[in-house]
Amino acid sequence: MDETGLIREAKRGDLDSFNRLVLAYEGIAYGVAYRIMGEQQSAEDATQDAFISAYKSLKTFRGGSFRSWLLRIVTNACYDELRKRKRRPASSLDDLSDGGIGFDSEESSGLFTEQQRPEKEVEQGELRKAIERCLDLLPAEYKIVAVLVDVQGFDYKEASEVIQKPLGTVKSRLARARGRLRDCLQDAWELLPGKYRLEDETR
Amino acid sequence: MMENRRKLSEQELELLSAYIDGQLNDRQARRLEARLHEDLQLKAELDSLRMTVNALRDVSAPRPKRHFMLTPEMVGQREPARFVPVLRFATALAGLAFVALVGLEGLQSLSGAQLAARAPEAMREAEVAQDAIRSAEEPMAAAPAAEEAPEFEALEVPAEEAAEQEPEAMMMEEPEAEELAPTGEDQVMKVTGTPEATEVAGIAAGEEVEGRAMDGGDEDGIDQELGQIEAPEEAPAEGANATFAEESEPATIGRISPLRWLQAIAGALFIILSVLTITFRRWSF
Numbered sequence: 001m002d003e004t005g006l007i008r009e010a011k012r013g014d015l016d017s018f019n020r021l022v023l024a025y026e027g028i029a030y031g032v033a034y035r036i037m038g039e040q041q042s043a044e045d046a047t048q049d050a051f052i053s054a055y056k057s058l059k060t061f062r063g064g065s066f067r068s069w070l071l072r073i074v075t076n077a078c079y080d081e082l083r084k085r086k087r088r089p090a091s092s093l094d095d096l097s098d099g100g101i102g103f104d105s106e107e108s109s110g111l112f113t114e115q116q117r118p119e120k121e122v123e124q125g126e127l128r129k130a131i132e133r134c135l136d137l138l139p140a141e142y143k144i145v146a147v148l149v150d151v152q153g154f155d156y157k158e159a160s161e162v163i164q165k166p167l168g169t170v171k172s173r174l175a176r177a178r179g180r181l182r183d184c185l186q187d188a189w190e191l192l193p194g195k196y197r198l199e200d201e202t203r
Numbered sequence: 204m205m206e207n208r209r210k211l212s213e214q215e216l217e218l219l220s221a222y223i224d225g226q227l228n229d230r231q232a233r234r235l236e237a238r239l240h241e242d243l244q245l246k247a248e249l250d251s252l253r254m255t256v257n258a259l260r261d262v263s264a265p266r267p268k269r270h271f272m273l274t275p276e277m278v279g280q281r282e283p284a285r286f287v288p289v290l291r292f293a294t295a296l297a298g299l300a301f302v303a304l305v306g307l308e309g310l311q312s313l314s315g316a317q318l319a320a321r322a323p324e325a326m327r328e329a330e331v332a333q334d335a336i337r338s339a340e341e342p343m344a345a346a347p348a349a350e351e352a353p354e355f356e357a358l359e360v361p362a363e364e365a366a367e368q369e370p371e372a373m374m375m376e377e378p379e380a381e382e383l384a385p386t387g388e389d390q391v392m393k394v395t396g397t398p399e400a401t402e403v404a405g406i407a408a409g410e411e412v413e414g415r416a417m418d419g420g421d422e423d424g425i426d427q428e429l430g431q432i433e434a435p436e437e438a439p440a441e442g443a444n445a446t447f448a449e450e451s452e453p454a455t456i457g458r459i460s461p462l463r464w465l466q467a468i469a470g471a472l473f474i475i476l477s478v479l480t481i482t483f484r485r486w487s488f
Contacts, residue, residue, distance in 0.1 A: 015280065023272065030271070034265045040268070044267065048271050128262055128263075146259065150260055151259055153260070171217055175221070178252055179216050181255050185255060
């Protein structure tokens with residue numbers, strides 16, 4: 001059944017149809033939640049709350065991009081959670097060192113210690129840590145745009161639907177987010193893999 | 204590369220960011236590219252921004268360690284869906300049964316009306332039969348007693364023997380006669396078919412047996428008793444008329460017919476099941 005059919009059945013109360021939508025979007029929903037919340041447990045809680053809210057308010061979905069509609073609920077759930085905690089999102093460095101994140105690489109498998117890992121793996125790990133630390137330092141309104149467009153690959157229109165702001169706002173917030181990230185990552189440029197440096201040199 | 208950076212204005216930063224994403228129109232893009240050829244610092248800013256974007260896009264998204272599928276409990280849904288179809292089916296069955304029973308009653312009413320139309324004729328026939336009974340002579344009036352005779356005679360034997368033998372046996376006669384009374388009553392019921400006549404005849408039969416036992420088989424006593432029950436013997440004729448009139452109507456007077464009971468049960472079931480079905484359907488959402 002296609003997405004429209006699943007949404008229609010879910011609106012009628014068919015939980016199985018909605019769960020098929022959950023399976024299709026839980027990766028991206030959790031990814032966005034993780035970037036906003038900064039750590040695994042909070043991201044999982046926010047993602048679960050968001051799916052529950054989405055099911056209960058499914059009748060308010062009037063068509064368009066379901067992904068944008070769903071991620072709007074995810075971001076709202078994250079901000080609600082952050083407001084409840086009244087604290088900044090925790091740094092993900094601790095989560096990374098604890099192996100608490102399900103990355104694809106061998107990094108989280110525990111096969112290598114920091115000293116034993118190949119140089120490239122260390123570089124990738126260091127760069128990831130630096131990027132996540134810098135993302136966490138961004139104001140929330142900049143961070144969500146950077147996560148949606150640069151990390152999750154949304155276009156400007158979808159991002160504007162998620163944050164419910166005009167396209168111009170998305171453009172300006174994205175530019176500022178990128179500028180701040182670039183400044184934050186200044187010290188980590190030497191850790192960039194060769195392909196980034198090569199791209200830099202060719203322009 | 205980084206040493207030659209200069210502070211970009213907000214406008215320049217937005218322009219470069221949009222250029223990286225291909226969000227500038229052709230004219231804006233050409234103008235920016237012309238500037239980039241001339242301004243190396245601006246070109247360096249563009250490159251550093253592009254590196255940042257590339258680095259962000261290469262960050263693998265974290266994968267969740269679990270699924271987020273919902274359960275009915277999470278969304279306040281209970282599990283009525285499994286037995287709601289059964290409830291629906293039972294409701295439909297009860298409704299159909301109710302309709303069928305109402306239809307059956309309608310058919311019975313129709314046939315009852317046809318019987319009622321023939322009732323006057325039947326009443327005339329009954330009157331003729333009653334006249335015939337009244338005009339019958341005394342031996343004819345004693346016919347029911349004669350019909351009872353075989354059984355009563357068989358029962359009379361121990362009574363007569365007991366009367367001829369010892370006084371102790373007389374003490375046993377009364378209970379035995381009392382036991383015989385219902386038997387006589389059963390036979391009278393077969394003859395008359397009405398409760399009133401049965402009662403009268405039953406009493407008469409009981410008295411007759413008792414009388415015979417006490418009299419020790421006196422034939423005069425029997426005749427006298429038969430003469431006494433002659434008058435009540437008219438009751439079966441009147442009772443027969445009443446019974447016929449009752450049987451010509453389907454509804455039994457004084458109690459609810461089984462059909463009505465079934466209708467009531469089916470109707471009540473239909474209502475209860477309908478309410479349950481609606482309730483559980485709403486309960487699930």
